[in-house]
Amino acid sequence: MTMNDVSPPVDDAHVTALGSSVASDLFQILRDGRPRTRTELSAMTGLARSTVALRIDALMNLGLVGPVGDAVSTGGRPSSQFAITASGRVVLGVDVGASHVRLAVSDLTGRILGESDDRIPVSDGPEAVLGWVTTAAKELLARVGRDERDLLAIGIGLPGPVEHSTGRPINPPIMPGWDRFDVPGWFNDVFDAPVLVDNDVNIMALGERELSWPEVDHLIFVKVATGIGSGVISGGILQRGAQGTAGDIGHVYVARGADVPCTCGNRGCLEALASGPAIARELRETGLVAESSQDVVDLVKRGNIDAIQSVRQAGRDIGEVLTTCVSLINPSVIVIGGNLAQAGEHLIAGVREIVYTRSMPLATEHLQITQSKAGSDAAVLGACMLAIHHALSPESVEAMVVGAPVPVPVK
Known part of the structure; x- marks a missing residue:
């Protein structure tokens, strides 16, 4: 609905029900964080000041908007200013890793208010992991x-x-018992709030952009760890594709890896050549002790030449794939994250x-092309941003204003 489609005036007693999207439109204007007066909002929207006042009252009742002081007076009583209320409502971000779970509660600006974490293997299964999450x-x-x-x-994440579209894991290789598990359904039995689920690399891309590159609309986040994946932000929007892959x-x-088998059943996959376990395997063949990505990083930090050369080659292999991505997507920034990124410039130099x-x-x-600045915070911050983007969407705000259930993610 556009501003020209606003419904005719209605009885003031019923205006706070707000059957139109006007309140949501006002909120989207205020989402930039800049305080504005009723007069300014009236001028921007073309609505009567009394109508704006009623809509602002409705948003204040929801804890989404609040007064932030007085505007500069032009004579007479100063006008109140209104802006998004960061402390009124909150979201929950959950980062489920291979061997850890981390939670954060944030306000509507993404500021973390509190965190909790524990070392719980994802292989323990959804009931054990999500049971801990709901209690925590x-x-x-x-x-x-x-x-x-x-x-x-x-x-x-x-x-x-x-x-x-459903929030269900699909054939996850390191998550026994999770295939097609109804993660949103689990939380909907406990919390009255919409649940959004994504893979960890996508939420890391959201978190990295929020923390380090808020003005960048074209970014690729590459996670190099046990596996290799990327999150793609294009035009300021996280791109998931037709099936989320x-x-x-x-x-x-x-x-280069034509004969190297991959866990997916094919040969020559980037992950089979350049992931942490792949490099560790290559180093073991030279007689070095390396079982994990962290072992590889430790060898690099100690100056081991074989480890440095292997990591540099892994960067070249990743760069070969990213060259195609650059031609297709034309990003402004490529961020390298994940455990193996701790090897520093050796990996990035190869890319x-x-x-x-x-x-x-x-x-x-x-x-x-740079190393992640958010580091281990990227995932949980990104999970919060995933929730914030949905909670503050025009559709969600309008539903809250009219007292309807907040819409769940589109199926």
């Missing part, structure tokens, strides 16, 4: 002084493929060597 979430909400009724949405670069063919050499000059003229 209630305790965390109480600890930060919030009621469950203040919870607007829940964002969850899982270390495997997720069908985003956009960015799954770990199983792109790389000629840069290939991408800058093989990509078109126009595509790389201003392209930055």
Whole structure:
């Protein structure tokens, strides 16, 4: 609905029910954080000041908007200003990793109010992991002084493929017992809030952008750890593709590894050549002790030449795949994260060597390839942002204003 489609005036007694999207429109204007007066909002929307006042009252009753002081007076009584109320309502972000779970409660700006974590293997199964999450979430909400009724949405990241439209993991290789488990349904039995589930790389991309690159609309986040994957933000929007597998670069063919088997059943996958376990396997063949990504990183930090060369080659292999991504998506920034990124410039140098050499000059003229700044915080912050983006969407705000159930993610 546009501003020209606003319904005719109605009885003031019923205006706070707000059967139109006008309140949502006002809220979307205020989401930029800039305080505005009723007069300013009236001028921006073309609505009568009295109508704006009623809509602002409705948003204040929801805890979404509040007064932030007085505007500069032009004579007479100063006008009150209104802006988004960061402390009124909250979201829950959940980062489920291969061997850990981390929770965070944040306000509507993404500011973390409190956290909780534990080392729980995802292989323990959904009931064990999510059972801990629901209990810990209630305790965390109480600890930060919030009621469950203040919870607007829940964002969850899982270390495997997720069908985003349903929130169900699909054939996740390191998550026994999780295949097609109804994760949103589990939480809906406990919390009255919409639940959004995505794979961990997608939420890491959201978190990295929020923390480090808020003005960048074209970004690729690459996670290099036990597996390799990427989250793609294009035009300021996270791209998931038709089935939610956009960015799954770990199983792109790389000629150098034509004979190397991959866990997916194919040969020559990037993940089989350049992931942490793949590099560790290669180093073991030289007689070094390396069982994990962390072992590889430790060897690099100690200056082991074989480890440094292997990591540099892994960067080149990743760069070969990213060169195609640069041509297709034309990002402004490529961020390298995950455990193996702790090897520092050796991995990134390999990526840069290939991408800058093989990509078109126009595509790389201003392209930055850099290490993650958010680090281990990217996933849980991204899970919060996933929840915030849904909770503050025009559809969700309008539903809250009219007293309807907040819409669940589109199936």
